[in-house]
Amino acid sequence: MAINKKIRQFFVPSLTPAFLIRAGCVAIFAYVLFGHLLTPFRIKGHSMEPGYQNGSFNFSWRLRYLLSTPRRGDVVVIRFAGQRVMLLKRVVALEGEKIEFREGKLFINGKELDEPYRQLPCNWDLPPRQVEANSVYVVGDNRSGPIQNHYFGQTSVARILGGPLW
């Protein structure tokens, strides 16, 4: 009987002031955590394969760049439109650096960049260009498609919301 009562109390708790305060605290904590610090997102697209698969689930850790700036090789979450459309890309060049694609190979300041995360073939060609101040150059890991269809380029550091949790 006592167990039954406990189970019933767990699933259908009585609305006591203490319970309401606890529920309120949990709701506020969840709102702050999942709304502003650890935002959940689902990956839609193949541009970060094989590291991040289409349809997989992750969290954006918003405090990742609170005390630091993005570095080369970091995977970042970029605010693309409004508060709901984000891009997941890899930082390949920092401000002031010169970036170029030659026969699928990525060159930073004229030196070829070692990219162990890129496993799919690429044949991109892009003339050299310099990354502007307060910006970073981001590209997806999967560059097997045509260059015209891929979202990449330089973006303002202010648009970087954080990084994926894993």
Next chain:
Amino acid sequence: MVNPVGNFEKKVKSGEKGLARKSAPGQPPMMFSGIKVKYILIVLFLIALGIWGSLTLSQSKEKKVKKQFHLLSEALSREPGENIFTLDQKLKKIGSLFDETCDIHIPAQSLSGPLIRDEITGYAARARLHFAQLNIKFHDFVISFPAESEARVRLTGRLTGKTTYGEAVDEAHELECLLKKSEKKWVFSYIEVVEVLKK
């Protein structure tokens, strides 16, 4: 000089007595506290009314601005098998939503500069031709009113559909728009597709 008529002093004293009777024993008489509370309540009510009024007014302004985006999305969207009359009506509608000249900046299409209504209608007609089915939705509105007859809007435009070649399209872009009030109607005078990634 005006002299009081009748037993004025007595009346005042009786009034004091009446009010003093209501206050707690040992406390000073609450002669004006009742009046003060009444005035405070009136002031609070007027403040609340003012806040409610300004909020309602700004919301109705926002609603009118949002409605223009809703009309634009309706006019730009295309259903499969759309007939020529619907097309004509929609194109006329698109024209009526814009100012005489509208600055349009779409970096991906290398389109930048002021366009007159006819040019906008022609451009929209050509753009719609690429799609067998087109659905445009606007959301995430951030609306501000820098001037009485100006509305600055930052929003997300989502474009879904199918091209005439059967390719599925699903794109989202951040837009910055400026609408001006002309003859009690909000019309688009500036549209920019924000270039987040610059190749």
